[in-house]
Amino acid sequence: MNLKHIKSVTAGSDVTELAVDNCFTAEYSHYKVYLNNLNSYGFAYYHANLRDNSGVKTGTDYNQQGLQKFGNTSSGGGQGFYYNGYRDDLDYIAYFAGQGINSYQNTIHGVYDFYMPFESDKYTFMTGKAVTSQGQYQLFTAETNFVYPDACSITGFQMSSSANKIYTGTKFSVYGVPV
Amino acid sequence: MSEFGYIPDSANIEQSFGNNKGIFTPKDIYDLKKLGKWTLDNSDLILLSEMDFTDVSSLSVGLPTGYNNHVLLFNEFSPIADNTQLNARYIVDGTIQTAGKYSYHTFRNDDSSNVYQLAASSTSAMVLFNATSSQIKYSGGWQMTIQGADNNTVIPKCSWKGVSVDAGGDTTSFDGEGMWSDGGSGTSPTRTRQEAIHFYMSSNNISGKVSVFGVNKS
Numbered sequence: 001m002n003l004k005h006i007k008s009v010t011a012g013s014d015v016t017e018l019a020v021d022n023c024f025t026a027e028y029s030h031y032k033v034y035l036n037n038l039n040s041y042g043f044a045y046y047h048a049n050l051r052d053n054s055g056v057k058t059g060t061d062y063n064q065q066g067l068q069k070f071g072n073t074s075s076g077g078g079q080g081f082y083y084n085g086y087r088d089d090l091d092y093i094a095y096f097a098g099q100g101i102n103s104y105q106n107t108i109h110g111v112y113d114f115y116m117p118f119e120s121d122k123y124t125f126m127t128g129k130a131v132t133s134q135g136q137y138q139l140f141t142a143e144t145n146f147v148y149p150d151a152c153s154i155t156g157f158q159m160s161s162s163a164n165k166i167y168t169g170t171k172f173s174v175y176g177v178p179v
Numbered sequence: 180m181s182e183f184g185y186i187p188d189s190a191n192i193e194q195s196f197g198n199n200k201g202i203f204t205p206k207d208i209y210d211l212k213k214l215g216k217w218t219l220d221n222s223d224l225i226l227l228s229e230m231d232f233t234d235v236s237s238l239s240v241g242l243p244t245g246y247n248n249h250v251l252l253f254n255e256f257s258p259i260a261d262n263t264q265l266n267a268r269y270i271v272d273g274t275i276q277t278a279g280k281y282s283y284h285t286f287r288n289d290d291s292s293n294v295y296q297l298a299a300s301s302t303s304a305m306v307l308f309n310a311t312s313s314q315i316k317y318s319g320g321w322q323m324t325i326q327g328a329d330n331n332t333v334i335p336k337c338s339w340k341g342v343s344v345d346a347g348g349d350t351t352s353f354d355g356e357g358m359w360s361d362g363g364s365g366t367s368p369t370r371t372r373q374e375a376i377h378f379y380m381s382s383n384n385i386s387g388k389v390s391v392f393g394v395n396k397s
Contacts, residue, residue: 001224002222002224003222003223003224003394003395004222004223005223005395005396008396008397034247034248034326034394034397036247036248036326036327036330036397037247037327037330037332037333039333071285071356073282073283073284073285107327107333107334107336109326109327109336111248111324111326111338129338129356131326131336131337131338131356131357131358133283133333133334133336133358133360136280136334136358136360136361137283137360138283139283139284139285139356139357139358141285141338141356171247171397173394173396173397175223175224175394
């Protein structure tokens with residue numbers, strides 16, 4: 001496998017949204033994205049939306065999310081996979097980067113693959129996996145497989161959360177995968 | 180080296196593993212490959228090391244500094260016996276970390292008795308897969324991504340996924356995620372970097388190949 005770095009985006013302050021724009025182009029059909037050092041304190045979800053040349057893609061076309069698997073292990077019990085199924089009722093990519101757990105320091109890492117996002121006559125496919133550590137006492141994992149069932153040209157994505165829960169230093173790095 | 184295929188007077192010529200700069204003829208490339216010096220790599224997925232291992236009880240795989248993400252690709256991974264378990268531990272300052280700091284990891288494989296398993300408390304290693312039948316004897320390939328091993332401010336994470344096939348053609352898929360609970364207080368842990376990861380089977384030996392990549396600019 002080969003990778004070509006396209007761009008990296010780092011949160012320069014604590015923000016609610018972090019957009020990675022103009023990273024998907026006609027040059028590649030497959031992209032790999034690494035999320036590093038998403039830091040937060042407190043409970044928060046980390047969802048995502050796709051973007052095109054007009055901005056963020058909203059609406060209900062985010063209804064094809066299958067085989068979502070969430071794992072949660074904590075000290076003193078509470079271990080379990082509490083969701084393992086299919087979502088068809090959302091207007092965003094749910095749990096794109098999992099979630100922060102509580103007031104301890106949460107750090108999240110993630111790896112994602114996007115397929116054919118820029119090709120206007122094809123759907124966009126994504127597989128992703130994120131892992132959260134909460135202090136050193138709890139692990140949360142989220143795996144999302146997603147299809148955007150609208151043939152359109154996607155140019156990027158953005159992650160969103162609760163108010164300013166995407167802390168300084170959170171970094172997305174996007175790579176094209178040459179064939 | 181051919182007389183005209185290479186420009187030896189360039190101030191910027193470099194010729195080392197993973198870093199070939201210059202102009203080469205096909206014969207130059209052929210000769211360099213034979214010498215193990217041809218690794219022209221314009222990728223941002225940087226090949227850091229390759230290792231073949233045959234009939235070993237364990238192996239340690241280095242995680243060179245300078246990368247936030249390391250990708251390990253295993254091919255022809257073949258346990259020599261059935262009914263065994265693949266485990267992993269980190270290496271810090273030259274020491275395999277055997278304390279019970281791997282409690283928070285998950286693994287799944289579709290052996291009928293091991294679907295969606297979660298690690299027990301005070302676990303002294305990460306379980307990557309655990310077969311109780313012949314399902315992993317003829318394993319295939321798998322990969323692991325390790326994130327944050329070179330960062331002293333975060334708990335490192337890893338995730339893995341693979342598939343294997345047994346002699347009868349039945350496949351087993353497995354995946355998981357883990358963290359290493361070490362350092363400071365529980366609320367805001369600090370730690371030293373992890374320089375390597377150590378793999379071992381619960382019993383018997385393994386053979387295969389592993390390539391280690393660093394993800395540049397991540």
